[in-house]
Amino acid sequence: MSIxxxxxxxxxxxxxxxxxxxxEGLRVISSDDxxxxxxxxxxxRLKGADKDRAPKYWQDETGFHLTVDGQSYDVPGLPPExxxxxxxxxxxxxRLADMDAEGIDAAIVYHGRLNSLIRMPDKDFWFRCVDVCNEWAAEWKDAAPDRLFPVALLPTFFWPDRTKDYLQKLKGLGYKAIDIPVNPKGVRxxxxxMDPMWAAIEESGFPLSFHIGAYLHYSGRGSLGANLNANLMPFTGLFGxxxxxxxxxxxxxxKVVFxxxxxxxxxGTLENADKVARDYASELRPKLAHKPSWYWFNHCYTTFMEDDVAMENIGRIGADRVMWSTDYxxxxGVMxxxxxxxxxxxxKVGDAAARKILGENAAQVWGI
Incomplete structure (x- = not known):
């Protein structure tokens, strides 16, 4: 019997x-749907020769399915329905009816199946696939432009010099949010x-999100649970x-959103990073201008759904660094x-901190 x-x-x-x-006056924003x-x-939507080789993506009675060059890109281990x-x-x-039922005023909305296409070997073709999907999502938001704020996948981390021009396109499409993968293969x-990419993002004013992904670290017995457990808490290394x-x-x-x-x-990450910076100060290259925890409180944010441990430690994490979400x-998710x-x-945290966590931080970060 399961416990x-x-x-x-x-x-x-x-x-x-x-x-x-x-x-009174509480505005609830889900920072990750x-x-x-x-x-x-x-x-x-792809054109010319790309249309003939386009990813095949359809819905049937069992759910959504995606294949590229005849290979399934469905998530293994889960029935899609x-x-x-x-x-x-x-x-x-x-969606809007569900938001109304739960009292969600607005949502930052990430893609669904698009992210799995990063496995495509032809990265120039992949770039064009991402591009048409970003164009489509910019149209999708028009159904409720004051409530739905889609996140554009920034496809230039393989080509940092392309970033500035592509960000201008995203601004023209009305985007307020962008993201890149946590650990794309072949990218450091x-x-x-990568500095041309960081410089262009900084200049654009876009906050940059890193969203967790479905990385298959383990296989065999118990691998679904093991992979989910690893994928849902991946940010200590990236922050470092x-x-x-x-x-x-x-x-x-x-500005970075984990x-x-x-x-x-x-x-725990901040405590450990500060200790590393202190204990290995003579050997670290480059030399840092501040303690690692300083960068957290001046550059970084994180999202959560249900995290009692974090709420109990909000003084160490920062109420202005944390944003709630439903993960709809x-x-x-907590829908x-x-x-x-x-x-x-x-x-747990009181009115002032709760207002920040439940909406004010997200409104400020993304300008909504």
């Missing part, structure tokens, strides 16, 4: 009526060759890479339980 109680899959969750009277791209997106089964994932009216974010390579010293206007990795990792409509979680945050 773990099962949370219903998103398609089966019921959003209960609110039992908590929210404080998701959308599902429309079927046949790449087949219909379960994690991708809630209709608000792809139908805007039903600590390399000086950005800090100790001097990225924030070289680009003091850069997305869907929770917030409890921050306190993923299985690990259907938001009311209780919001009340719990208020009870």
């Amino acid at each position: 773990v109680s099962a949370t219903p899959w998103p398609r089966d969750r019921v959003i209960p009526p609110s039992e908590w009277k929210r404080p 998701h959308l599902m791209e429309i079927p046949h997106l790449w087949e219909e 379960f994690p991708e089964g809630r209709e608000g994932y792809w139908e805007v009216d039903k 974010y600590n390399s000086l060759s 890479q950005l800090v100790f390579s001097g990225v924030f010293d070289r680009f003091p206007g850069l 997305t869907e990795g929770g917030a409890s990792w921050v306190a 409509p993923h299985p690990e 259907g339980n938001s009311d209780a979680i919001l009340k719990g945050i208020y009870d």
